Each structure stands twice: as structure tokens, then as C-alpha cells.
Amino acid sequence: MSEPGAAAADRADELRRLIAEANRRYYELDDPDIGDDTYDALLNELRALEEAEPELRSSESPTQKVGGRPLGRFEQVRHAEPMLSLANARGAEEFRAWETRLHNRLRTLDIEPGELRFVSEPKIDGLAISLTYEDGEFVRGATRGDGVIGEDVTHNLRTVEDIPERIDDAPELLEVRGEVYYPRAAFRRLNEARAEAGEPAFANPRNSAAGTIRQLDPAVTASRPLSIWCYGIGVQRGLDLGSHSEELGWLGRHGFKVNEDVSTHESADQVVERCLWWEQRRESLDFEIDGVVIKVDQRSLWRELGVAGREPRWAVAWKFPPMTATTTLNKIVWNVGRTGHLLPFAMLEPVHVSGVTVSTATLHNEEDLERKDVRQGDEVVITRAGDVIPQVIAPLVQRRKGKRLRRARPPKRCPVCDTPTVKPPDSVFTICPNRRGCPGQTFQGVKHFVSRGAMDIEGFGEKQAYRFLAEGLIRDQAGIYDLTSEQLQQLDRFGETSANNLIAEIERSRERPFGIVLYALGLPGIGYVNAQALAQHFGTIEALIEADEEAIVEAEGIGPILAAQLREELADEATLDLIGRLRERGLSFELSESERRQEGGPLADKTFVLTGTLGELTREQASAMIKRAGGKVTGSISKKTDYIVAGDSPGTKLAKAEEVGTEVLDEAGLLELLGAEGAGAEGAKVPPPGRRR
Numbered sequence: 001m002s003e004p005g006a007a008a009a010d011r012a013d014e015l016r017r018l019i020a021e022a023n024r025r026y027y028e029l030d031d032p033d034i035g036d037d038t039y040d041a042l043l044n045e046l047r048a049l050e051e052a053e054p055e056l057r058s059s060e061s062p063t064q065k066v067g068g069r070p071l072g073r074f075e076q077v078r079h080a081e082p083m084l085s086l087a088n089a090r091g092a093e094e095f096r097a098w099e100t101r102l103h104n105r106l107r108t109l110d111i112e113p114g115e116l117r118f119v120s121e122p123k124i125d126g127l128a129i130s131l132t133y134e135d136g137e138f139v140r141g142a143t144r145g146d147g148v149i150g151e152d153v154t155h156n157l158r159t160v161e162d163i164p165e166r167i168d169d170a171p172e173l174l175e176v177r178g179e180v181y182y183p184r185a186a187f188r189r190l191n192e193a194r195a196e197a198g199e200p201a202f203a204n205p206r207n208s209a210a211g212t213i214r215q216l217d218p219a220v221t222a223s224r225p226l227s228i229w230c231y232g233i234g235v236q237r238g239l240d241l242g243s244h245s246e247e248l249g250w251l252g253r254h255g256f257k258v259n260e261d262v263s264t265h266e267s268a269d270q271v272v273e274r275c276l277w278w279e280q281r282r283e284s285l286d287f288e289i290d291g292v293v294i295k296v297d298q299r300s301l302w303r304e305l306g307v308a309g310r311e312p313r314w315a316v317a318w319k320f321p322p323m324t325a326t327t328t329l330n331k332i333v334w335n336v337g338r339t340g341h342l343l344p345f346a347m348l349e350p351v352h353v354s355g356v357t358v359s360t361a362t363l364h365n366e367e368d369l370e371r372k373d374v375r376q377g378d379e380v381v382i383t384r385a386g387d388v389i390p391q392v393i394a395p396l397v398q399r400r401k402g403k404r405l406r407r408a409r410p411p412k413r414c415p416v417c418d419t420p421t422v423k424p425p426d427s428v429f430t431i432c433p434n435r436r437g438c439p440g441q442t443f444q445g446v447k448h449f450v451s452r453g454a455m456d457i458e459g460f461g462e463k464q465a466y467r468f469l470a471e472g473l474i475r476d477q478a479g480i481y482d483l484t485s486e487q488l489q490q491l492d493r494f495g496e497t498s499a500n501n502l503i504a505e506i507e508r509s510r511e512r513p514f515g516i517v518l519y520a521l522g523l524p525g526i527g528y529v530n531a532q533a534l535a536q537h538f539g540t541i542e543a544l545i546e547a548d549e550e551a552i553v554e555a556e557g558i559g560p561i562l563a564a565q566l567r568e569e570l571a572d573e574a575t576l577d578l579i580g581r582l583r584e585r586g587l588s589f590e591l592s593e594s595e596r597r598q599e600g601g602p603l604a605d606k607t608f609v610l611t612g613t614l615g616e617l618t619r620e621q622a623s624a625m626i627k628r629a630g631g632k633v634t635g636s637i638s639k640k641t642d643y644i645v646a647g648d649s650p651g652t653k654l655a656k657a658e659e660v661g662t663e664v665l666d667e668a669g670l671l672e673l674l675g676a677e678g679a680g681a682e683g684a685k686v687p688p689p690g691r692r693r
Helices: 006-028 036-052 092-108 184-196 205-213 218-222 244-253 268-280 300-305 366-372 439-449 462-470 477-482 485-489 496-509 514-520 528-538 541-546 549-553 560-570 573-584 619-628 652-660 667-678
Strands: 076-078 087-089 118-124 127-134 137-143 149-151 173-181 227-237 263-265 289-296 315-319 323-336 342-353 356-362 379-384 391-395 607-611 632-634 643-646 663-665
Touching (some): 006 036, 006 528, 087 092, 092 268, 092 300, 092 315, 118 227, 118 268, 118 315, 127 205, 137 149, 173 205, 227 244, 268 289, 289 300, 323 391, 323 439, 342 366, 342 379, 356 391, 366 391, 439 462, 439 477, 477 573, 485 496, 514 528, 514 541, 541 573, 549 560, 560 573, 607 619, 607 652, 619 632, 619 667, 643 652, 663 667
Parallel strands (some): 607 632, 607 643
Antiparallel strands (some): 076 149, 118 289, 127 173, 173 227, 323 342, 323 379, 342 356, 379 391
């Protein structure tokens, strides 16, 4: 298998970063900043890249995972059965294509589709949760989290009146899955009350529901009239239900709230008709929906059809078009990004879109602005897909009525620091070249530095970055490590506990490894994957700084253009000064022995795929151990794969591995293969070696 091209690898890395940030904002912060259409486009582009270049795929890719990580303030719950995501179909044509793939898949499995039945259900725009009952008693409620591990929010869910505390005639074990939501009428009343009290309004019902369930005080949750629609059963012991429609009927009879308009269909034509029916009445409902979920009714086919990445093949989400509105674009303004890119935004005449008053929208970049010919003073069509920052779709050119509206151009001087801007060749961005002196770039750099995936300083977000810079507590990333609890306690809304917690998080971040620190620096073009590759290749920051472009290109995934950018950045005195001051504050700029890939190790030139949930090791720990022993971990099975390490719920990769003759290991077999040299995963509890499967 050939190595992926540098351009494809760079783009895949950027897509993963964008998707990861979108997931973080949606699932963890309940504060999304891109629309469903944009998110789906990013995910589809990444999926296409990974299909074209399988070496780019890994078990950590967002195409293989669901949602975001659980929040640290709640106990974590491992789902007995993963809570998966759904593939999307936007309209009848894509739905029929999904149905065709379904039939073809069954035939390849030597299963005659016969009389396939489908169930259609409204796709509630709320917070996915699971409810676990033991012998009829409600014992635990959890959020979806990352699909494998969620947050224990039992106490808060007990306050939702529509969730039964006990069910009669119950099986030994029952996991019910549903969507907690805020009724529209109650949401409007809540926002009116908050406005009267001088409190900020919630953006939308979904964010409100998610934020309410994640309250540490159950009394707050109890004060808000949340509801739930239940849509299925996960793990269970003691029930024998052959179809999805039967399980929904069972739930309804046992006190769970199941939508009365769920329907069973004998044909795809009936499904299409029903989805259009839901779309027509979408705005009249007292709950938010963003589509319809269609599932194969016969549960016996679910296991046969299996799962592709993070998505079951037996279900699909028919997504509705995002909401749109027309308004006046009053002004185009330019923001400065972390690496100096100037990003255009539209300041709009406020307009109501999908339950939210909108006054700003993204224009993406100047190339997109030019292509759409959006001008200041235009009437424009905007869209707000779900819970997101709107975007300008197009101007209504016919309404210009002879007005002389100028095309928008990026400013000749930086709007923040007044430095003359430049437009690099072949770039879609004009930039401010004042890399270390522009306050706008410094702010964006600090925001990136503390973010998850980088230094991961919990409690240090955008607001804190802006405030600490504005008040002179820090002047760049290095200043973060000079902050004291006493300084923070002098600020409004910073008590002793919150100040001490933040300082503890900052101290903890000093332990982040070299590859992470390199990524956190925010060097132009260097994403997470490239940073890890550079750390492995050079070992120390000094070696990287001293390397010329030819040497940098030798690192995995680094092309000539990126090498030139990196060489220029690492020759900059301000960059070197920042690195020096971060090193003085105890950050790691050298690869530790435990992180180094072992040349000629026991797994040299061996390729592994990980699937399912391992017992003692996390996938990250297993991957690190394999790499340190000289092996390589990929995300897809091929004839060149040497081993597949299979845990619980391994999915379709195991079947593919057995089909092509790949040797299968369990966790104990992997540890036996690694031997003593591989048993050094930091933080891993290593069980005694066992036999291979």
C-alpha cells in the first residue's frame, strides 16, 4: 500500500482538527459554531480522503468515533453497547441510494432481502441519553458522551417526570435509549423569564436541554420542564422482541414516552411520503426535529448488516434542509485568525431564524466571498442549520435595483494591529504578517494553546484568554505559567476554589509530551498528526530548529511547501523566544524514552488494526505500545495487515480480517507479542500474558 500524499495527509489532519473542534463545541460545550451542512461536508470530505488513502484512517478518526469526550465533573459510565451515530440522507434520492446499498449488502451476505419493513421516527434535536433498569428499578442514567463512555447524570434524570422510576413486568436488565428535549413553549417561557431577570437567553432548546441535564445541582434541572422521547432498547436480558416496532410498542405499554406518530412501512415509497409529511409539519410541533430516522424493522438483520465506522448500516437519518431567512447585510468586517488569516464576517440586520435572532454570519474566506459576489448593503439569504452560527448562502442580486454596491476587499492594514497586510501566492487568505506582535493573533494563539488536543487546560477557554490578555496578566502563552491563585482571586467572579482549580490545571499541563507541546505552539500548517510525526522524527526541538528544508521533508507527511513554512517560522526570533520561555517554565521539548518508536523493535515493519473495546488497555495505550515497539497502527484491514487486535464488540473489521486471513489477537495475545519491551504504556494496567485467539 502506498503512502498517502503530503497534501492529502495535511488536508486530512486539518479536517480532523475542524471536526474534533466541532464535536467538542457541540457535545461538550453545548455551543456549536458550524452548521449541520458544513459539519457533514467536512466529515464526507474526510471519509472520501480515507477511502482513497486508507493509510490516513485510524481508530481515532472522527469517521470512526461518535460525539465528544465526557466532562470531567461527572462520573464516567461505559456503555454496555456503544451509542452510535447515523449516516445522513438529504432527500429522497440519497435515501433510495441507502436502500439500494442495504439490499446489495444483504445479497453479498447470501441473505434474500424478502419483505423488508422500515420504521420511521422523528429525529429529535435534543440530548441523547441511556436509562438502565435492573429488575425494574431505574439505577443509572448517562449521556452519550463519545459513544463508548458517557457522563453519569442519574440524579438529574430522576427529576424528569416522563422518565419512569420503576416499571412492572420488567426483564432482569434493560437499557432504554431516548432523547431529552425542551418543549418549544416551555423554552420560550424560560428565555422570557431569563430576560426579565437580566440573564442571558439560551440559544436554542437543544443547548438548553443539554446544559440543564449537565447541571451539578439537580434542583436546577427539576425547575425546568424537560421531557423525553424514547426511541429504542440497547442491552437487555429477559426480553424476546423480534422487531424494532415491537420494542417501541413494549416501551409504550410500560410507561415510556414513545412518539405516537412513529410508523411502520412496507416500502421505500411509503417512507419517502412519511418523511415529506414530517417536514411539512416541522414548524408546528412543540419540539425541535431536524429530520426523520429510518430503521430496518427486523432486528434479526441488524447484526448481519453490521456497522460501518461509527454508523449502523441498518439505519439512516433523513436530514431536513437547514432553515433559511432573508435580511440586509449591513457591514462586512474582518477578524484575525491564529496564523494571521483575515476572515470575513457579515453584520446583519437582526432576523429570526429557527428560533434564534441572528445578527452575524460567517462568509468563510475571501475566495468564497468573491465567488458568491456578496456586497455590503445586499439583501442576502442566510441559513442556520440546527444550533449553529449562520452562514451567508447568496446575495439577492435582483434586489440591488441599480445600487452601486462595491465588492468587499480585505483590508490593506490589519484591523487589530494596523500592520500592512499581504496576500501570499496561491492562498485564499490575506494575512497580517505581524505574527508575534498582533494582539488578534496572540489571542487566537493563546486560545489554541490551551484547547483540548493541545495543552488541554480545563477551565481556560476563550473568555479567560481574552480577559487575561486584556488585563495584562499574560502577554502570550508563556505567561500562563506565571499566573498565581492570588492574582486570579483579585478578579471578579474568581473565588479561591476556581482560582486554585485553574492553577492546578495549568500545573498539570506542564506534563504534556513533546508532540503535544509542538502542536500547541500553533506553528503554521502544523496540525496534531504532523506535530507527532515531527516529534518522532527529530526527537528534540533543537534538532528541528537546526534542520533545513530537505531534512524536514524527510519527516512523515511533511511536504516541501509545509517544510518551507516551518523553516521560516522556526527562524523567527519571536518564535524562538517563545519556545525558550516555555522551556524555562518546564514544558517538554524533547521526546521521552517511553515515547520513542523503537528502531528494530519486536514489532518492526508489522502493521496492526485495533477494533472493539479492550479490557485493561485503552486503544490509545495499545497504539502507543505498538508504535514504541516499532509497529504501525492503521484504521482499515487489507492483505498487508499483519495483526488485528480484537476486543469486545469488534464490528465488521474482525469479519474482514478473518476473510483476508489476518491473524487475530486478543489483548493478552498482544501483550505476549510485545513481551517485556512492550509493557511500558504509561498509566496502563498490564495483565499477565495470555494465548492468542
